Amino acid sequence: MQRIGVFVCWCGSNIAATVDVEAVADALSKEPGVVFATNYQYMCSKSGQDMIREKIKELGLTGVVICSCSPRMHEATFRKTCESAGLNPYMVEIANIREQVSWVHKDKAVGTEKAIILGRAAIAKVQLNTPLIAGQTPVTKRALVIGGGIAGIQTALDIADAGFPVDIVEKNPTIGGKMAQLDKTFPTLDCAACILTPKMVDAGQNENIRILSYSEIEDVKGYIGNFDVKIRRKARYVDEEKCTGCGTCMEKCPMKKVPNEFNMGLDNRTAIYIPFAQAVPKVATIDANYCLKLNTGKCGICSKVCLADAVDYEQKDEILEEKYGAIVVATGFNPISLEKFDEFAYSQSPDVVSSLEFERLMNAAGPTGGTLLRPSDKTHPHTIVFVQCVGSRCDASAEKGKEYCSKICCMYTAKHAMLTREKYPDTEVYVFYIDVRTPGKGFDEFYRRAVEQYNVHYIKGMVGKVVPEGGKLKVQASDLLDNRQIHIDADMVVLAAAIEPDKSARPLATKLTASMDTNDFFTEAHPKLRPVESPTAGIFLSGTCQGPKDIPETVAQAGAAASKVISLLVKDNLVGNPCVAKPDELMCNGCSSCEKVCPYGAITYEDKPFRGPNRTTLIRRVAVVNPAVCQGCGACTVACPSGAMDLLGFSNRQIMAEVDAICK
Amino acid sequence: MQVDKNWTPTIVAFCCNWCSYAGADLSGNNRLSYPANVKIIRIPCSCRLNPMFILRAFQRGADGVILCGCHPGDCHYTTGNYYARRRMTLLFSMLDYLGIEKERTRVEWVSAAEGAKFAATMNEFVEAVTALGENKRLEDFRCKQ
Ligand SMILES: Cc1cc2nc3c(=O)[nH]c(=O)nc-3n(C[C@H](O)[C@H](O)[C@H](O)COP(=O)(O)OP(=O)(O)OC[C@H]3O[C@@H](n4cnc5c(N)ncnc54)[C@H](O)[C@@H]3O)c2cc1C
Ligand code: SF4
Ligand code: SF4
Numbered sequence: 077m078q079r080i081g082v083f084v085c086w087c088g089s090n091i092a093a094t095v096d097v098e099a100v101a102d103a104l105s106k107e108p109g110v111v112f113a114t115n116y117q118y119m120c121s122k123s124g125q126d127m128i129r130e131k132i133k134e135l136g137l138t139g140v141v142i143c144s145c146s147p148r149m150h151e152a153t154f155r156k157t158c159e160s161a162g163l164n165p166y167m168v169e170i171a172n173i174r175e176q177v178s179w180v181h182k183d184k185a186v187g188t189e190k191a192i193i194l195g196r197a198a199i200a201k202v203q204l205n206t207p208l209i210a211g212q213t214p215v216t217k218r219a220l221v222i223g224g225g226i227a228g229i230q231t232a233l234d235i236a237d238a239g240f241p242v243d244i245v246e247k248n249p250t251i252g253g254k255m256a257q258l259d260k261t262f263p264t265l266d267c268a269a270c271i272l273t274p275k276m277v278d279a280g281q282n283e284n285i286r287i288l289s290y291s292e293i294e295d296v297k298g299y300i301g302n303f304d305v306k307i308r309r310k311a312r313y314v315d316e317e318k319c320t321g322c323g324t325c326m327e328k329c330p331m332k333k334v335p336n337e338f339n340m341g342l343d344n345r346t347a348i349y350i351p352f353a354q355a356v357p358k359v360a361t362i363d364a365n366y367c368l369k370l371n372t373g374k375c376g377i378c379s380k381v382c383l384a385d386a387v388d389y390e391q392k393d394e395i396l397e398e399k400y401g402a403i404v405v406a407t408g409f410n411p412i413s414l415e416k417f418d419e420f421a422y423s424q425s426p427d428v429v430s431s432l433e434f435e436r437l438m439n440a441a442g443p444t445g446g447t448l449l450r451p452s453d454k455t456h457p458h459t460i461v462f463v464q465c466v467g468s469r470c471d472a473s474a475e476k477g478k479e480y481c482s483k484i485c486c487m488y489t490a491k492h493a494m495l496t497r498e499k500y501p502d503t504e505v506y507v508f509y510i511d512v513r514t515p516g517k518g519f520d521e522f523y524r525r526a527v528e529q530y531n532v533h534y535i536k537g538m539v540g541k542v543v544p545e546g547g548k549l550k551v552q553a554s555d556l557l558d559n560r561q562i563h564i565d566a567d568m569v570v571l572a573a574a575i576e577p578d579k580s581a582r583p584l585a586t587k588l589t590a591s592m593d594t595n596d597f598f599t600e601a602h603p604k605l606r607p608v609e610s611p612t613a614g615i616f617l618s619g620t621c622q623g624p625k626d627i628p629e630t631v632a633q634a635g636a637a638a639s640k641v642i643s644l645l646v647k648d649n650l651v652g653n654p655c656v657a658k659p660d661e662l663m664c665n666g667c668s669s670c671e672k673v674c675p676y677g678a679i680t681y682e683d684k685p686f687r688g689p690n691r692t693t694l695i696r697r698v699a700v701v702n703p704a705v706c707q708g709c710g711a712c713t714v715a716c717p718s719g720a721m722d723l724l725g726f727s728n729r730q731i732m733a734e735v736d737a738i739c740k
Numbered sequence: 741m742q743v744d745k746n747w748t749p750t751i752v753a754f755c756c757n758w759c760s761y762a763g764a765d766l767s768g769n770n771r772l773s774y775p776a777n778v779k780i781i782r783i784p785c786s787c788r789l790n791p792m793f794i795l796r797a798f799q800r801g802a803d804g805v806i807l808c809g810c811h812p813g814d815c816h817y818t819t820g821n822y823y824a825r826r827r828m829t830l831l832f833s834m835l836d837y838l839g840i841e842k843e844r845t846r847v848e849w850v851s852a853a854e855g856a857k858f859a860a861t862m863n864e865f866v867e868a869v870t871a872l873g874e875n876k877r878l879e880d881f882r883c884k885q
Contacts, residue, residue: 179768181773183776186776190776197779601818710820714823726788728792728793731790735802738802
């Protein structure tokens with residue numbers, strides 16, 4: 077039996093005016109286990125707290141009930157008070173007799189009666205309280221960023237700035253992501269390379285940042301503060317330490333017909349390659365699918381011409397094992413494949429291009445040196461049709477494309493149209509749209525400039541069909557506002573393809589036990605209040621892997637994710653919430669029901685030995701809750717069919733004791 | 741049936757810590773009154789509500805049980821209230837089958853800003869349960885005394 081002290085607060089007249097505090101203390105003093113009950117003007121005042129401390133020591137109280145204002149006000153206060161008197165802070169319960177009684181019930185007799193019942197419920201609960209100790213786990217002061225686009229770069233720079241080491245794992249040979257492929261960027265039209273490459277260089281030179289390019293995440297174990305990660309460093313057949321990035325090998329490599337992914341396949345590269353001039357790290361990589369030496373054993377020219385002796389055909393994949401305290405996912409996006417949209421003749425004519433291809437065709441470092449030329453005959457296009465929402469905002473029943481709005485296409489199409497008209501005023505530019513969506517600072521002004529200043533023809537309507545015919549692209553469309561059919565003989569058609577999360581994100585999410593939505597975007601811990609955290613503690617989200625975003629939004633979110641990581645890494649130890657789920661191993665049958673409902677992935681299973689009949693040992697699979705990850709929601713406790721799972725601090729018995737006290 | 745004029749129902753209200761308990765606090769702050777029959781039990785999330793607790797309440801003589809949680813999509817734990825909603829739908833239809841009328845059980849979403857909604861909901865609920873009279877179906881009379 078506990079030795080319980082009951083302290084009834086007047087809260088000045090806030091409680092005392094409509095509740096007979098003396099009668100409450102008196103009635104509660106008769107409850108089982110109560111050794112002391114009193115009332116006092118302000119329990120939260122210093123003298124009130126001193127009294128609690130004194131009585132704990134004097135009477136050896138093992139439990140404390142405070143009848144006062146809402147626990148949301150002073151639970152923390154009273155827990156600290158008790159802790160300072162040597163009582164476990166979780167041996168305190170509060171009966172809310174202000175917000176739930178004196179402030180809502182005017183009749184003193186009624187209020188007093190209810191206050192007594194609430195006091196009884198709190199006493200009944202405290203009877204079953206057990207001292208809880210918040211677990212402490214040390215924090216590895218190091219972060220991992222997965223994905224080296226602008227999101228990953230910005231997050232890494234901010235974390236490194238705060239003095240913590242960061243590793244960026246990027247699957248491609250260089251960091252930079254999609255932004256490195258862009259020409260100019262809305263809404264200011266500054267060149268992407270001019271603002272991105274200095275950041276890439278900063279990341280490459282920052283002593284707190286290590287870039288693991290051409291690498292992928294192999295396996296993730298552990299939890300917040302203590303992740304164990306295996307990283308596969310794919311063989312690039314070039315020694316990173318030795319390669320100076322001079323590019324001699326690229327000049328001499330005889331295999332020159334490899335589609336250049338950086339230029340969206342619009343031109344070719346060599347088998348040994350550096351994706352672009354400002355790549356970071358500036359190190360060559362051999363594409364094993366095309367290298368003659370690796371495939372046929374003949375050639376070996378690059379090794380011979382390399383003055384640094386960096387080429388190594390024997391290189392193998394390597395597995396790095398590292399420890400991190402926090403992981404940031406920044407795996408970005410890709411435009412969707414356009415194969416299901418062949419009404420636009422993407423596969424039939426090279427002059428039908430995606431918007432990202434168009435970026436390369438406009439880019440001074442692109443395949444055409446920045447002159448806009450048709451891929452088919454390298455002539456200058458005079459009529460260009462842009463089609464927005466290709467694969468965005470699709471009907472779910474259509475079974476192609478995405479239901480969501482890709483968010484960036486309206487703006488970059490306006491940008492493309494404007495840049496085209498600026499560079500080539502003789503070009504007619506048409507934009508077909510469903511809606512023009514340009515919220516954002518300076519965005520609508522930007523779009524209106526395209527219409528008003530650059531005379532881009534914006535037509536509300538969808539393009540039905542594009543037919544390549546005699547060197548032209550016959551575009552059939554409808555104008556919804558004028559309600560008429562339109563036929564345009566275009567030289568080029570540009571499709572604003574929807575964007576989707578990188579294909580590698582789904583398997584990565586499984587490794588991280590981070591949740592995703594049906595579109596494979598990572599979900600946030602709370603859509604409004606915790607937008608840069610994954611529900612899995614210690615995993616943070618940065619950039620377009622969480623949802624469509626432009627660069628300003630990506631950078632803002634990247635900084636927010638970094639600050640969350642920093643506030644985690646500055647801690648030496650993580651103090652957990654001790655009110656966590658706890659399975660009873662003897663009752664658990666390892667059915668996995670609890671694991672399925674846990675939003676945080678806090679539950680795993682272990683094979684444990686149990687004593688069987690006749691001195692045998694049985695190995696059984698039982699649930700194990702990681703207290704550092706569990707947030708204490710209690711979903712699992714109800715899902716458990718065998719009643720094995722319980723929640724500390726809100727146990728089944730405690731809540732039922734409250735129910736009993738109230739219904740008596 | 742004899743009706744005791746002075747009889748008032750016993751109502752147990754389970755409120756999640758993050759939204760509804762705060763909503764109840766707010767109705768206190770704003771002095772919006774509701775009947776004193778309503779006694780609140782704080783749980784971390786609506787998904788913590790084990791159907792067992794509701795059965796226990798009816799067994800011990802509660803006349804109505806209400807669960808309040810965050811609005812769908814606003815759960816502090818992201819998905820807890822969806823679990824609660826599904827579980828309660830099942831439980832309530834089973835209880836109805838056992839003779840505990842649907843009006844005696846209820847799930848309501850009350851945000852931390854909806855003090856007025858909390859008070860109004862409780863007023864309505866108490867009225868509905870009062871109209872039904874005492875719950876005798878599941879009550880275990882051995883528990884009394
Ligand atoms: C045609 C077009 C034009 C645009 N124009 C503009 C503009 O003018 N202004 C503007 O603000 N925005 C523009 N955007 C949007 C802009 O490109 C994005 O907002 C930005 O690139 C998002 O950055 P990110 O880092 O989130 O993703 P990404 O740039 O996609 O970077 C993700 C990185 O992660 C890597 N990665 C992916 N998966 C893994 C994995 N499993 N392991 C390791 N690494 C991985 C990828 O290789 C990549 O390097 C445009 C987009 C398009 C398509
Ligand atoms: S209480 Fe919630 S967070 Fe903790 S293990 Fe159970 S379901 Fe997961
Ligand atoms: S649901 Fe219960 S029985 Fe099943 S694995 Fe979890 S704790 Fe064990």
